[in-house]
Structures are given as structure tokens and as C-alpha cells.
Amino acid sequence: MFPDGLSHRSPQELRRYAEVLVYIAAADGELVREEIAVIEAMMGRCMIHPEVRVDIRSGFEHPVPLEQSLMDLEHGLIRFILRDAAFVAAIDGSYDPKEIKALKAIAKAGEVSKEDLSSLLDWVGDGWNWYQDFSKIL
Amino acid sequence: MLPDTVHKLPREERFAYARLLAYIARIDDELTIDEMAMFEQRLGTALLSPNQREMIRDDLRNPPSLEECMENLSGEAGRLALRDAVMMAAADGNVDEDERDALEDISEVLGLKEDAVDQLLQWTVKGYRWMKEGYDILDNLEE
Numbered sequence: 001m002f003p004d005g006l007s008h009r010s011p012q013e014l015r016r017y018a019e020v021l022v023y024i025a026a027a028d029g030e031l032v033r034e035e036i037a038v039i040e041a042m043m044g045r046c047m048i049h050p051e052v053r054v055d056i057r058s059g060f061e062h063p064v065p066l067e068q069s070l071m072d073l074e075h076g077l078i079r080f081i082l083r084d085a086a087f088v089a090a091i092d093g094s095y096d097p098k099e100i101k102a103l104k105a106i107a108k109a110g111e112v113s114k115e116d117l118s119s120l121l122d123w124v125g126d127g128w129n130w131y132q133d134f135s136k137i138l
Numbered sequence: 139m140l141p142d143t144v145h146k147l148p149r150e151e152r153f154a155y156a157r158l159l160a161y162i163a164r165i166d167d168e169l170t171i172d173e174m175a176m177f178e179q180r181l182g183t184a185l186l187s188p189n190q191r192e193m194i195r196d197d198l199r200n201p202p203s204l205e206e207c208m209e210n211l212s213g214e215a216g217r218l219a220l221r222d223a224v225m226m227a228a229a230d231g232n233v234d235e236d237e238r239d240a241l242e243d244i245s246e247v248l249g250l251k252e253d254a255v256d257q258l259l260q261w262t263v264k265g266y267r268w269m270k271e272g273y274d275i276l277d278n279l280e281e
Contacts, residue, residue, distance in 0.1 A: 004175070005273065005276075007171065007175065033145055033146075033185075034142075034145070036145075036185065037142065037144070037145040037182070037183050037185055038142075038183070039182075040182030040183065040185060041179045041180070041182040041183040042179070042182070043182055044175075044178035044179045044180070044181055044182030044183075045175050045176070045178060045179035045182070046175070047174070047175060047178055050188070050191075079276050079279055080276065083272060083275075083276060110279075112279055116275070116278075116279055119275055120272075120275055123268075123271060123272050123275055126268055126271075127265075127268050127269075127272075130261075130264055130265055130268050131142075131265070133261060133264075134221055134258075134261060137254065137257045137258060137261055138217040138220070138221065138250065138254060138258075
């Protein structure tokens, strides 16, 4: 929805980014339309090539293992991934234990502390509240 | 990216929603990377078919008229389109006069309150502040 800090990333890095988001969406064993919409939105936002998106969508059925997608990524990128993974996990209204476990694994890979992960999740909640305010306007 | 209802609209309304965004994107004859990223993001949210996405991208090259865009837009789809048009117009940090006029026209066609665009712009600014806080959190994690 906003400039995302990912525009300078390589196509390979963006692919890994999207793979992780798909993994998170599929983590609780069910993929709802809201999760697909948010992943499509994030792939669009960082302008992943349409043909690559087709490949990434295949992960909805068979997600790439998290460790594989995160392997050798720099911490800075992993932290952006963590931010957006938190959005995907929250999109259906709650964090499933499996989603939390995956978020903790991403945080660990990015050397993000529990406190900072907690701050990120609070921040996602704040954004949720801000977004809902739209309905009061119109 | 946040909880949304665009994907719940009927397919033809999602298409109309996206056409309106294409119209706004081209209103000042200039499409910045930030606007394009926002546009692609909203196309993603709308869960359009690949064919529909191609048609919408054609609309970017040959923008439709506002009247054409407003066809098939129900009240809810229209309001969501106006909200996202405001965010897209502001994506490059500035809403120019042509964009502002177009947003006001859409609001009028939808029969919204006179200050609806103003309120949406204020809401968008709050959203940008919130996004900045997210960057700050990530920046403070740097070693």
C-alpha cells in the first residue's frame, strides 16, 4: 500500500521474499482468500514479473521450506520479510500458533529479538486500526 | 496489504475499480514508480484474472474517460476505488491540481460528503506516518 523499501532488491531476492510470504500464508494449513489477496498485493507492490508470480503461486500448494527461502539472505532483507510476513499472518484476524512459530524462526534468522518482534506485531495492529478508520470517513 | 474488502466485490466491479485507478494513475500524464507500485499492489488485491490485468494495463496506455470508469461501479466499489485513488495520487508525496480535481469529481459522482476527499487525504497522511514508524522500527534493529 505504501512505498515498501524493497524496490532496489534483485528479482532473486524478491522471489525469496514472496516464497516466505506464501509459506506463512500456508502455515496454518488453510489458505483463505484474504491471504491470497494480500500476497498478490505484495507481489504487485514490489513489481515481481508476472511469469515469476505464476511460479510463486505454485507454492500455495507446495510451499518452499522456510529455511531454504531464508538461506544466505542478509539480515536487512530478512527484517523486511518479517515485517510483511507479520501482515500476512494477521490478515485473517488472528495469529495461529504455527504462524507465530514461523515468525519467530524468521526473526531468529534476522537476529531480531523477541521484544522487537513484539513491537513489530504491535505496529501491525496499529496499522489495522488505522485502516479500519476509513470506514468512518465514507 | 491490510484487511480489505476489495477482493470480495463481484468480478466486474473489481474490474471497474481497477479501471478507475488506471484513470487516476494517468491523470497527470506521468506515472511515477511509486504510483506504479501502488497500482500493481491494488491490482493484486483485486484478484483480477491475467486477461483482465492485461486489459487494465492497456488502460494505462490509453486511459478511459471518467464516465467509462464509473460504469459498473456500485456504491461500495466506488468508495473503495476513491479511497485507493487518493492513496495512489498521494503515493509520490504530492497530489497535484489535476489529480485533486479528478478525485473531487469522483466523490461528487458517488454522492459523497463535500469534504470526503479532504478527510481521505488526512487519513492517508496518518497512514504514511504509521508506515514511517514501521521503517523506524526496522532501522533501529540495524547493528
